[in-house]
Amino acid sequence: MGKNILNDLSLKMGRRNFLKLASLGAGVGATSMFASTNTLREATNDEIKNPFPGSKKVKTICSICSAGCGIVAEVHNGVWVRQDVAQDHPISEGSHCCKGIDQIDLVKSKQRVKFPLKKVAGKWQRISWEKAISEISEKMLKLREENGPDVAMFLGSAKFNLQQAFYFRKFAAMWGTNNIDHVARI
Ligand code: SF4
Structure with a gap:
């Protein structure tokens, strides 16, 4: 279909309806392509109920900051596949911040x-x-x-626990400067 015909059609139908039709067409095209190459099939009821049979739920903590909120990591064949909030964690008590909720993607990121x-x-x-x-x-x-030693500024991390912060402070003192702070201040 030529570009002008598409423009005429979109003007006649109104942009909104035209976009709906276009996305439906693309969806049908993509599905037919997968179906014809046998790469797509409907999930079975068992797969819908339990997509990762035999997976293990491992209690762990979010490592993005030192609060250490509780996470339940679902592991399937050695791969972390799903994440849930640890409801019974004594510190986070079943909650996350917006960073922690995405911990799984941070771990699996190709940019890591x-x-x-x-x-x-x-x-x-x-x-x-x-x-x-x-x-x-x-x-x-x-x-x-x-x-001279004041050429450097040492910025602590939100990931530091108490002991790591202690060593970081000692390191700055050994270096010879008082230029030390927490990264959150900037
Ligand atoms: S969920 Fe948020 S507050 Fe909790 S440890 Fe992770 S980053 Fe820190």
Whole structure:
């Protein structure tokens, strides 16, 4: 169908109805395509009732901040497939914030960084933890040598628990600066 004919049709039908018809057409087209290649079928009643047979429910906590709200992670064949609120958790008492409710997608995200990366000539390259730590510390020490310890600002994380915050504070003191705060302040 030519572009002008589509425009005429959409003007005659009104844009809203035309869009409805177009989306229905696309849906039918897509379904027919899947059906003809046997890649789509109706779910059985058992699959609707229980899409992950044999899955395990594991109690865990949200790791986005140190509140540590309770989460129930459903695990199927080693893959985290669904998330629910832990109703009986002593701290969160059956609730989440909007970040925690999406913890499963954070864990499964393709954009999740799982190892150190270094940008070399515009491209990210995987490097070892040893190399990352030694390169970063060399650069930090050079900066301190050239500009003094107040060249750095240490920002704590909402992920820190009490003990981690203690060590972070000690690290800033060892470095020689009082430039330390919580990231939430910015
Ligand atoms: S990010 Fe939200 S859900 Fe996760 S621990 Fe913190 S307050 Fe709880």
